[in-house]
Amino acid sequence: MNLKIRAEILFWIITAVITFIVMHPIYNYYGMEYPFYWSNIPFIIIFLTYTRYIFLLKYTPFSQTHWVKIGLIFLSIPLLLVLVDGLYEFQRYLDVMGFVDISKDDANEASSMAKYARYQYLFFGTGAIMVLVFLPLRMIVSIWRVTNKKSKV
Numbered sequence: 630m631n632l633k634i635r636a637e638i639l640f641w642i643i644t645a646v647i648t649f650i651v652m653h654p655i656y657n658y659y660g661m662e663y664p665f666y667w668s669n670i671p672f673i674i675i676f677l678t679y680t681r682y683i684f685l686l687k688y689t690p691f692s693q694t695h696w697v698k699i700g701l702i703f704l705s706i707p708l709l710l711v712l713v714d715g716l717y718e719f720q721r722y723l724d725v726m727g728f729v730d731i732s733k734d735d736a737n738e739a740s741s742m743a744k745y746a747r748y749q750y751l752f753f754g755t756g757a758i759m760v761l762v763f764l765p766l767r768m769i770v771s772i773w774r775v776t777n778k779k780s781k782v
Contacts, residue, residue, distance in 0.1 A: 633690045644677045651749055658742045664722065665750065668715035672753040675708065679760040683767045693775055698768040709761040716754040723747065 651673055655663055682689065682701070691697035728743035 631690065633688060633692070636688050637690055640678075640681055644674055647677060648673045651753075654742070655746050655749075658738075659746075663746070665715075665719055668712075668719065669750055669753070672712065672715070672750070672757045675712070676753045676757040676760060679757070679764050683760060683764055686767065686771055692771070695772055695775070698772050702765040702768050705761045705765050709758065712754065712758050712761065716751075716758065719750055719754070 648670060652666070652670065655669075686692055728739070728746065
C-alpha cells in the first residue's frame with residue numbers, strides 16, 4: 630500500500646480517537662439528552678481534517694490531483710454556511726435554555742460539565758469555521774504550484 634494512503638488512514642484513525650476522547654465525557658454525563666451531537670462531531674472532524682489538509686497537504690493521496698482540490702474549494706462554501714448555522718443554534722440554545730434543563734442534580738458537577746461542553750463546542754466550532762475559510766486559499770495556492778511545476782518540466 631502506498632505510503633500516502635497509509636498516512637491518510639492513520640490520520641483518520643487519529644481523528645476518530647480524538648473525536649471519541651472529546652465527546653466521551655459529554656456522553657457519559659448527558660447521555661442522549663445532549664442535543665448537539667450531530668453538529669459537534671462534524672465540527673471536530675472538519676477542524677482536525679481540514680487543519681491537516683492546510684498544513685500537511687503534500688502527505689495526502691490527492692496532493693497532485695486538481696479535481697479533488699477544486700471539489701474541496703466548492704465543498705467549503707455550503708459547509709461554512711451549515712457550520713455557522715450550527716454555531717448560531719448552539720449559542721441561541723445556551724441563551725434561551727442553557728444546560729440546566731438537561732443537567733443532573735449536583736450543581737457543581739453540572740456547572741463544570743456545562744462549561745466543558747460549551748468551551749469545546751465553541752473551540753471546535755470556531756476552529757472549523759476558520760479552517761473552512763483558509764482551506765480554499767490553500768487549495769488555490771496548491772493548484773497554482775502544481776500547475777506551474779508541471780509546465781516547467
